[in-house]
Amino acid sequence: MKIGIIGAGNIGSVLALRFGENGHEVRIANSRGPASLADVARETGATAVEAREAVKDADVVVVTIPEAKVPNLPKDLFAGVPASVVVIDTGNYYPQQRDGRIEGIEKGTPESRWVEQQIGRPVVKAFNNNYLYAVTLSRARYMI
Ligand SMILES: NC(=O)c1ccc[n+]([C@@H]2O[C@H](COP(=O)([O-])OP(=O)(O)OC[C@H]3O[C@@H](n4cnc5c(N)ncnc54)[C@H](OP(=O)(O)O)[C@@H]3O)[C@@H](O)[C@H]2O)c1
8 A cells, every 4th residue: 555654753653664564655754854854764664755745645644743733734735635545643632741732622522533623534543552752663663
């Protein structure tokens, strides 16, 4: 499959490695552009691209960025992406440690429903129960 990953941190880079090892064609993006992802591309075998390029022609898209950054994604990122493309959301909400208060979630909207509202697409929540902080890719590949 062609898999686009938005977010190249702890989760995104390990998913890129594992998907690639399992024969998938992986493109990966962050907010700073592909030049900033040279190391990730080399270590995972994924192709570093802009976010729009990551979702283009993908069979599956993984959104794996901090919850508070989701509204920063380009508003029309999924315009033109067929409804059949599965969008996976790995996000967890950390109001105290990272995200600050997100009004909609605080008022009771489940996290992934809130993400759906931001990106305008249904999502499947997955991989958010894997704990992966500051581990090397060689170790992390056994954790997802
Ligand atoms: N790590 C875990 O163990 C774990 C477990 C379960 C769930 N999660 C959840 O999974 C998500 C990702 O976690 P993580 O630990 O992988 O985060 P991380 O290591 O902080 O990486 C976040 C990535 O998102 C990118 N990013 C931020 N804003 C962006 C934007 N607007 N457009 C594109 N890319 C953007 C960052 O790149 P730049 O800022 O450089 O652009 C970075 O590559 C979070 O919601 C987290 O709560 C993580």
